[in-house]
Amino acid sequence: MRTLSSLxxxxxxxxxxxxxxxxxxxxxxxWTSRESLLNNVYYCREMLKQENINRGDRVAYKGDNSxxxxxxxxxxxxxxxxxxxxxxxxxxxxxxxxxxxxxxxxCITDDISQDFLSTIP
Numbered sequence: 001m002r003t004l005s006s007l008x009x010x011x012x013x014x015x016x017x018x019x020x021x022x023x024x025x026x027x028x029x030x031w032t033s034r035e036s037l038l039n040n041v042y043y044c045r046e047m048l049k050q051e052n053i054n055r056g057d058r059v060a061y062k063g064d065n066s067x068x069x070x071x072x073x074x075x076x077x078x079x080x081x082x083x084x085x086x087x088x089x090x091x092x093x094x095x096x097x098x099x100x101x102x103x104x105x106x107c108i109t110d111d112i113s114q115d116f117l118s119t120i121p
Contacts, residue, residue: 005041005078012038021067032067040067044075051106055080058102062086062095063110072108 012020016035019118023030059076061101063069071087076083084102086095088111099107 005074008074009038009041009078010057018025022068023066026034037067037071040071041074041078044071045078048075048079048081053079053081053106056082057105058082058103059098060084060086060102060107061109062088062090062107064088066110068110 012018012034016033016038018034019031020034021032023032053076057079059072059081061069061072064087067088073083073085082102084098084104086098098104099108
């Protein structure tokens with residue numbers, strides 16, 4: 001079956017040297033290559049598999065828009081998991097509601113000071 005993630009991976013593999021994403025750092029564009037993004041996706045996919053994430057499982061991510069955000073999103077899609085996004089600036093009360101209401105199996109954050117252990121039943 002063709003999925004969004006399989007189409008993206010196939011496209012990236014056809015030209016690993018091309019640009020995939022960019023972010024502005026101190027007024028200068030910092031580009032991420034297709035190869036680098038693809039390697040990030042493969043890494044994230046393996047981490048999700050180690051956590052026994054399967055089709056239909058909910059995986060929450062709280063963080064800023066980033067290469068990591070995209071990598072985890074594509075990795076979740078490739079396993080058939082449901083992506084539950086939350087932005088870094090959303091308050092914890094809202095995030096707790098999202099986590100509890102969605103039935104999240106795993107929560108990932110780009111801020112290691114966030115404690116989600118007490119929020120997931």
